[in-house]
Amino acid sequence: MVKKAYHLYFGCKIGDQDKRWAPHICCNTCATNLRQWLNRKRKSMPFAVPMIWKEPTDHTSNCYFCMVPPVGKGVSKKKKWTVHYPNIPSAIDPVPHGEGLLVLDAPESFSLESEEEEDETSGPESSMSQDPHFLPSSSSEPLLITQGELNDLVRDLELPKSKAERLGSRLQQWNLLAGDVRVSMFRDCQKDLVPFFFMEDDLVACNNIDGVMAALNIVHAPDEWRLFIDSSKMSLKAVLLHNGNVLPSIPVGHAVHRKETYDNMKQLLRCINYDQHQWQLCGDLKVVALLLGLQTGYTKYCYFLCEWDSRARDSHYIKKDWPLRQSLEPGRKSVQHPPLVESRKILLPSLHIKLGLMMNFVKAIDKTQAAFKYLRGKFPRLSEAKIKEGVFVGPHIHELLRDDAFDHALRGKEKTARKAFQLVAINFPRNNNADNCRLLVENLL
Incomplete structure (x- = not known):
């Protein structure tokens, strides 16, 4: 009933329900108002044009769900009126009734037939009535899928290489692909990026960051990126992260079965030509200590910004001002090695x-x-x-x-x-x- 009332009141059907970015829940207030309007218990809705949703382009300036905190997650029901709801291209605000947007009367009779039955009975004439620029196809031949459309389909379905190649093979078997579409391209889709990487021992690193950025159609500005280094029990990895997270992350280094040590960090920075780009760095405190040559573990002076005495437990949470660390000299104040980066380049996540x-x-x-x-x-x-x-x-x-x-x-x-x-x-x-x-x-x- 809510879908039927939505269609009759606003003149459009609910669509894009197969997309992640489309909302799949109707609030109780709108559902109640639509039902009351359809049953002639309410004159109109508060607005003539509903909220229009489109696919967000990024998660900082054009994503409604990232910009608006949900009620109950940091915002109580008493303070929800303080939340600012943005009007962005991916979520356009509703338009109230006014000139040219008159209030519609509910129909005297209606049927709750399914959307599929309506589409089958309406035929192409209903599609033409909805879109004045619609032109029916004069040919009954199937539309052949191009290489770009196949790549978009694989990306939307989030398929790995093996399943993407299997999908392309089945479509080719059914004669649904254009003649120039290559199914085997998914086997070596990374071949355009391979020349920018090399292997030293068991470390795979990128020695041409500008080339990788150009291949990805990205303008490389070092001050707009930060280098994130982290390690687990199985691997050591380095990734370039964009400030603001507008652009995707770019892996630049990876090594299997390598631990977080000073020598491994030194080799990683040398292989990716860190001295040439001078990105800001971020990581956990152990990574920061290794990059600045500090001794790891429970040491006395374990912080890189000040000479905090970790053994003076009586002064913890009482003494706020600790002397600043003036220099990082090996052999003094828990410094074992020369620093690999400048301390001002360090960011704490x-x-x-x-x-x-x-x-x-x-x-x-x-x-x-x-x-x-x-x-x-x-x-x-x-x-x-x-x-x-x-x-x-x-x-x-x-x-x-x-x-x-x-x-x-x-x-x-x-x-x-x-x-x-x-x-x-x-x-x-x-x-x-x-x-x-x-x-x-x-x-x-």
Whole structure:
């Protein structure tokens, strides 16, 4: 009934339901208003033209779902009126009734037949009535798929190489591909990028960043990119990330069964010609320590910005101003090697900042109170040792920030500290920080 009322009131059908970016849920208010209008219990809807959705082009300036926080995830129902809803090309605001947009009366009779039956009975005449520029095809021959259309289909279906080649082979078998379409291209679709990479020992690196950018139709400006380096138990990898995440990430280095060591970092930076581009770098604190030649582990002076004494536990959380680190000289202040990059080029990822704040917050909670017991019950898969040390991941932090029951379990200073941490995590750091982010951070400290 809602789909039928939508079609009769706005003159268009609900479409693009096979796309990810299209909303698949109708709010209760609009559904109720449409039903009441169709049953002649309501005169009109608040607007004559509904909200128009299109495919977003990026996640920073043209994605409605990334720019508007959902209610219940950082925004309470009482404060949802403070949310600013943007009018962007991928989500155009509704248009109210006015001149030329009159209120329509509900039909006296209607049938709730399915969309498929309507399309079959309407035929080409209904399509011509909807679109005045529609011209029916004069030929009954099937439309042959070109190489570009096949590539777009493979990308939309997110198919790997093997399945993409199988799809192309089946379409070719059914004579649905144009004569110049090559199915075997999916086997070596990376051949245009292979000349820009080389292998040294077991490290695969890109020694021509400008060439890769040109092949991807991207203008390379080093100040618009940052180099992210990370490692797991299985591999060491380096990726170029665009500031603002408008452009896709570009892998520039990969090595299997390599650990995070000073020598491996030095070889990686040399192979990708870091001295030539001088990108800003980001990574966890262990990667930062290796890049700046610091000793890893539980050392005395383990920070690269100041001479923080990690063994002076009596001064932690009391002393705020520590002497700045003036130089990185091997043999002094836990410095083992000459730094590979400049300290001013280092960026701390926002997730690692949240992880550190969350760790300190949980470690300070009274272990005998209800708040700590609530954490043990909320995350049963985490061991008690990890919960005591505050070892959480990003999804755990986001879940706790939205949990009102955890807020009720806190008392006194713990509740005040949690509120301060919540404000900092929501408003800073992110692509668009709040205007009072500096005040929020000072209040947290």
